[in-house]
Amino acid sequence: MVLHVCDRAKDAGAIQIVVATDDARIFDAVKNYGFDALMTSDRHDSGTERLAEVAAIYQWNKEDIIVNLQGDEPLIPAEYIALAANSLAQQNTADVATLAAEVLLAEEIFNPNVVKVVVDKYQYALYFSRAAIPWDREQFQQLDNVIIRKNAYLRHIGMYAYRVNFLQRYVQWETSALEKIEMLEQLRILWEGEKIFVAKVNTAPEAGVDTEEDLLRVEQRMLQLQR
Numbered sequence: 001m002v003l004h005v006c007d008r009a010k011d012a013g014a015i016q017i018v019v020a021t022d023d024a025r026i027f028d029a030v031k032n033y034g035f036d037a038l039m040t041s042d043r044h045d046s047g048t049e050r051l052a053e054v055a056a057i058y059q060w061n062k063e064d065i066i067v068n069l070q071g072d073e074p075l076i077p078a079e080y081i082a083l084a085a086n087s088l089a090q091q092n093t094a095d096v097a098t099l100a101a102e103v104l105l106a107e108e109i110f111n112p113n114v115v116k117v118v119v120d121k122y123q124y125a126l127y128f129s130r131a132a133i134p135w136d137r138e139q140f141q142q143l144d145n146v147i148i149r150k151n152a153y154l155r156h157i158g159m160y161a162y163r164v165n166f167l168q169r170y171v172q173w174e175t176s177a178l179e180k181i182e183m184l185e186q187l188r189i190l191w192e193g194e195k196i197f198v199a200k201v202n203t204a205p206e207a208g209v210d211t212e213e214d215l216l217r218v219e220q221r222m223l224q225l226q227r
Contacts, residue, residue, distance in 0.1 A: 001209060002026055004074035004222070006035045011078035012085075014067070020054045026071075045175070046185040048160070052167040062165035065089055069159060073208040074218060080159065080201060087199040088161040094124065094195035095166035098186070099157040101204040106146045108155060115156040115184060117198060125196040128156055128184050155204050160186075166194070 002019060009017045019030040022042040030037035038057065044050040051068050060066070067085050069076065080099055088097035100117050108114045112130040119125055127133065132140065134153075139146050162170075169192075176191035178184075189196055209215050 001074050001215075001218075002030060002071040003033050003035070005069050005071055005076065006030065006033070008074070008076050008078050009067070009069060009081060012067075012081035014081070018054055018058070019071070020050050021071075048162070048167065048170055048185060051162070052171045055164045055167050060164045062163070062168075064164045065161055066164065066167070067159065067161045070208060072210065073159075073205070075206045075208070075221060076159065077205060080157070080205065083199055083201065084159055084161040087197055088163065091197050094197040095163040096189060096194065097161040097197040097199060098125075099159055099201055100154040100198050101157060101201050102151065103153045103155040103204070104148045104150065106148055109148060109153055115158070117154050117156040119154065119198045123198050123200070125186075125190065125198050127190065128182070128186055130182055130184070154198070154200070156198075157201070157204055169194075 006017055006019065017035050019026065019035060019037040020040045021027055021037065022040055024039070027037045027039055038054055040050050040053050044053070047068055047070070051066060055066060065085050065088050067081055069081065084097055084099055088094070091097065100119075103109060103114070103116075109116065109132045115128055115130060116133050117125055117128045118133050136149065136152070139149070170189070173188055173192055176188045178187040178191055186196065206218070206221060207214065209218055
């Protein structure tokens with residue numbers, strides 16, 4: 001699964017691909033496949049902290065852009081990876097960029113496992129939440145037969161592009177109260193007054209792998225794509 005994510009990064013045109021892990025089995029598999037891997041600390045609280053360790057070890061330049069991909073997302077489109085990086089490269093205000101897609105299904109909006117994001121008119125994130133935001137005061141009074149307004153709801157896609165200098169700041173911040181409540185690490189960024197640019201895509205990628213059922217679903221989907 002991790003190797004498929006590496007292939008997606010290669011397809012996106014990444015200059016350098018590094019798998020950061022604290023598991024020797026993953027390290028060996030990646031190295032044997034021909035990609036670079038790095039054993040990192042097992043004490044990190046988030047992927048962002050692990051990425052900061054990698055950037056420090058490799059001594060990447062402060063303005064270099066890194067895209068953080070999750071190893072359980074083998075179906076992430078290569079063009080989404082490139083979009084995250086290119087969106088940040090065009091930024092002078094934000095040192096972080098991420099992606100979001102419009103959502104129109106009530107079951108997703110009210111699903112706490114689907115993270116929603118609200119943006120301002122310049123596409124900078126105002127807030128991320130597991131709750132249904134924005135709250136439609138008229139429609140949500142009764143949750144039966146809810147009609148979802150078009151262009152009102154965005155589903156966050158958990159992929160980030162960072163500049164290295166941002167990562168150096170991030171690891172110095174304490175965990176924020178909002179981050180603890182929502183269990184969303186990106187809220188630490190907003191808490192500190194930093195900007196996150198949100199690029200919009202037409203559709204959210206297919207869900208990653210969290211269970212054995214997910215693994216079977218993804219395997220079947222990848223077989224379909226190869227036909």
